[in-house]
Amino acid sequence: YDLSQSPIVSVSPGQTAGISCSGDDLGDRYVSWLQQKPGQSPVLVIYQDVKRPSGIPERFSGSNSGNTATLTISGTQSMDEGDYYCQAWYGSAVVFGGGTKLTVL
């Protein structure tokens, strides 16, 4: 199983960024999103489609329907730059998307 993500997404500071993830019947599964900055370990920003772990800003939100899940970052800040990975279970295996590099220009 594959989860497809656009390689690069660019956004201006203060604007809304949308990062998508596509996969077979993705809407029937829970999706998580992880942020990874250069040289750092991944950080969970969204799990079970829409939930934010403690400490994650409200500007991060998620949705999932049909074959596409979306991570939305409202009022994007320069600190939000990094790689974003979607993740879901398919059967008895965890699948990660290939990652999207978010640049804030």
Place this chain on the structure above:
Amino acid sequence: QLQVVESGGGVVRPGSSLRLSCVASGFSLSTYGMHWVRQAPGKGLEWVAAVSYDGIHELYGDSVKGRFTLSRDKSKKTMFLHMTSLSIEDTAVYYCAMDMAWQTSSGEGSGMVVWGRGTTVTVS
């Protein structure tokens, strides 16, 4: 504070074996599901293996199935990843992650909320 620390990485020859450790602090491994995730240089995240909170379900990615094995110590504070028949393609940073959502069923989704800094395995 919930924390995991990986160790055991190193430089090994193809065909060698290696054992990675993941020490948990602030929680017991018998409470949460745990994963190993790796990242090859300049590449994305790749799921390696997972064990459910009760230790009953051990799951492996296709690329490591039959070569890697999970285990836990009796104190439920340390998880191990036993790696055999290592190849150059296994070169990566290996992360341990605690999952606060997944217990035993994939229907629960995942919430890999605690990650370690990783340990580097180089097969050369």
